Amino acid sequence: xxxxxxxxxxxxxxxxxxxxxxxxxxxxKTAFADVEENPDWRSRRLIERQRWNPYSMExxxxxxxxxxxxVVVASDTRMTAGxxxxxxxxxxxxxxxxxxxxxxxxxxxxxxxQMRKLLETHLHKYRFDYRSxxxxxxxxELLARNLYYRRFFPYYTGAxxxxxxxxxxxxxxxxxxIGCIERLxxxxxxxxxxxxxxxxxxxxxxxxxxxxxxxxxxxxERATALxxxxxxxxxxxxxxxxxxxxxxxxEAGKPIRHERRKLRED
Amino acid sequence: xxxxxxxxxxxLAMAGDDCVCIASDLRLGxxxxxxxxxxxxxxxxxxKVYVGLCGFHSDAKTVLDKIMFRKNLYELRENxxxxxxxxATIISNLAYQHRFGSFFTEPLVAGLDPxxxxxxxxxxxxxxxxxxxxxxxxxxxxxxxxLGVSESFWRKGMNSEELFEATAQSMLSALERDAASGWGAxxxxxxxxxxxxxxIKARMD
Numbered sequence: 001x002x003x004x005x006x007x008x009x010x011x012x013x014x015x016x017x018x019x020x021x022x023x024x025x026x027x028x029k030t031a032f033a034d035v036e037e038n039p040d041w042r043s044r045r046l047i048e049r050q051r052w053n054p055y056s057m058e059x060x061x062x063x064x065x066x067x068x069x070x071v072v073v074a075s076d077t078r079m080t081a082g083x084x085x086x087x088x089x090x091x092x093x094x095x096x097x098x099x100x101x102x103x104x105x106x107x108x109x110x111x112x113x114q115m116r117k118l119l120e121t122h123l124h125k126y127r128f129d130y131r132s133x134x135x136x137x138x139x140x141e142l143l144a145r146n147l148y149y150r151r152f153f154p155y156y157t158g159a160x161x162x163x164x165x166x167x168x169x170x171x172x173x174x175x176x177x178i179g180c181i182e183r184l185x186x187x188x189x190x191x192x193x194x195x196x197x198x199x200x201x202x203x204x205x206x207x208x209x210x211x212x213x214x215x216x217x218x219x220x221e222r223a224t225a226l227x228x229x230x231x232x233x234x235x236x237x238x239x240x241x242x243x244x245x246x247x248x249x250x251e252a253g254k255p256i257r258h259e260r261r262k263l264r265e266d
Numbered sequence: 267x268x269x270x271x272x273x274x275x276x277x278l279a280m281a282g283d284d285c286v287c288i289a290s291d292l293r294l295g296x297x298x299x300x301x302x303x304x305x306x307x308x309x310x311x312x313x314k315v316y317v318g319l320c321g322f323h324s325d326a327k328t329v330l331d332k333i334m335f336r337k338n339l340y341e342l343r344e345n346x347x348x349x350x351x352x353x354a355t356i357i358s359n360l361a362y363q364h365r366f367g368s369f370f371t372e373p374l375v376a377g378l379d380p381x382x383x384x385x386x387x388x389x390x391x392x393x394x395x396x397x398x399x400x401x402x403x404x405x406x407x408x409x410x411x412x413l414g415v416s417e418s419f420w421r422k423g424m425n426s427e428e429l430f431e432a433t434a435q436s437m438l439s440a441l442e443r444d445a446a447s448g449w450g451a452x453x454x455x456x457x458x459x460x461x462x463x464x465x466i467k468a469r470m471d
Binding site (some may be wrong): 192194195197198199206208228230236 | 385410411412413414415417418435438439440442444
């Protein structure tokens, strides 16, 4: 039997259209789908490269509340991989950039670090060029431009920039990954953002109170207590948020203070 | 957009000391369009047992009819009013019967036991997996928003007035941020002696 004949018999066995037309059809479809999925011209390396994802997500959440002469920035300290594995319990996601500017991030930690480095470099250069510190408004704009600069390969982070502005008032700037910027009285970002924000709406924004009701004043003590409560609630329900709260408090004319509180231990 | 958030809607139930609260928003939508602004997602099953149905509205209506049918049959056969736990099991069985082609609705049951007045709240997924926490449950498009606030507002042993306040404030805060729910809320406060129904104004958009 020649090789040609052998191949013919093999093919006939695979596609036996006479005795098993449905089976033949199925076999043909499978083979066709396979060819479509893995065409011969796609090398193993090409497939690997196309499957590679430049981003990862380390979870966690962060929030900031601005007051008359202070700003409270809070974040959890957990870092997760794949939403389940805790890879670090003591990560700092709040980065004080100068005496009156604090950057806080959630999302892809690699991008967050890169973003911090970028801002630090810019701030350093500004200090060198102008012999003064950058104001938080300026830094906020700088960050927005830098985020939008990478419009089509963005830093995968929900950033919040907080600080004390030149009038001595607390300032919070909220961003999306591509540099949409907004100055807000309070903001949250990260995995537990949908849990933090309504709570702050209720307690800081007083949106659920009817008109004419007396509103409690937002003191530093109240703001820190509220932020702690907000994170306690989130740690209860959101698995990538937990371990401990890292609070950074910036007051006008005072150095930045750090505070750490344990969250539920799981 | 998933089918579960096609029509929008949120329901929250909270348990207190011999009382439960169940609240729903009033919006009915079709993705981004608002179709009706007076659509309650909470339905009365018996004197002290209420059920909330979120998710795809057409399925919620169908499921409501089926629940009513089974509940009526139960009450006729047993000649007594239904317990919330029994109703939850009935709904769970109904949902699981459609395991491989489920209704796109998440049911929630809240009520007091007709005899012992013990509060009962539970929610289930689309295929009837019951979850019975002691504090509160939320379902629908705004569930995630509700969880954060409710977690802060709920505490053990609230009386009916405190419970109403906690439920209403949680609901209002969540409606502030959830675009698929809104147009006010209706809160049922179920106590041993009566059921108090209050409609509250939220962001009307």
